[in-house]
Amino acid sequence: MLSLRAIHASEHEVLAVVTRPPAPKGRGRRLEPSAVEAVARELELPVFAPPSLQDSEFVARLSALAPECCPVVAYGSLVPAGLLGMPAFGWINLHFSLLPAWRGAAPVQHAILHGDDVTGATTFRLDEGMDTGPVFGQVTEAVGPEDTAADLLSRLARSGAVLLVHTLDAISDGSASPLPQPTEGVSFAPKLSVDDGRIDWGRSALHINRLVRACYPSPGAWTMHGDARLKLLASAVIDGIDLSPGQVRVDKREVVVGCGISVLRVERVQPQGKRAMPAVDWARGLRSTDDLWVR
8 A cells, every 4th residue: 555655646647556356354244345445546546456367358448558567566466478568668566575585475474484684675577477577676674573574564565665666767767777586595485374373382482483473463373272272462582491392381470381492471362262462361361370281
């Protein structure tokens, strides 16, 4: 949404906005438009929400607009090869990593999960590969020790929107000179599934803390307490406590869990079917905290 607002506020003319079709949400499963469509309507821009980019009606309408350039941000599917050559200056993608690192759907999550100190955003021209096209520009962003995926993505969305407008400016004035991506340093960032969020308490507390941060807010890092799933929303690594992996110790101030290496202080949780809450409040609601384990 920030990129759309930034382009709309620039000297570039937005002919239309392409987004996902309305999707069912909430308990009533009512169809609701995407957040991008809501912003486009607010800005009084035409909206296309085709079921597929290969939809013949959509292709005809896009062709009739004759766009010079098509910026893309987090659309979530590949642009068909037949459409790549339609805009004179191509499809320009804003991707939230320093390509060629973390090509794929979840670059921010994987940067946190793998302990990167620095990540960033890249603008590049789409080709038939997955995030493989020539690069126009990049901005860097430090990954803080407490950053969640939501925190980092929020900052990258702001700096990336500025980068995208600068890239469009350079294309417009003829100063853009995209460069092929290096062949070294390629890594991949597939979407994290619910199963990917399950915690293995045999891993180090450092790894588990990264998983909690990478999976927030979605798909969520989780463990089992008895027969119920328990999401971990915030945590920290601590030392000086001797607990077996999965063993939980509770006192008035904190909840800590043993890991393969070191210990994890669990700060915020969401029990299955309940609201998010401080971990100590969750523990107070248990019948007993003696011999308490998660798995």
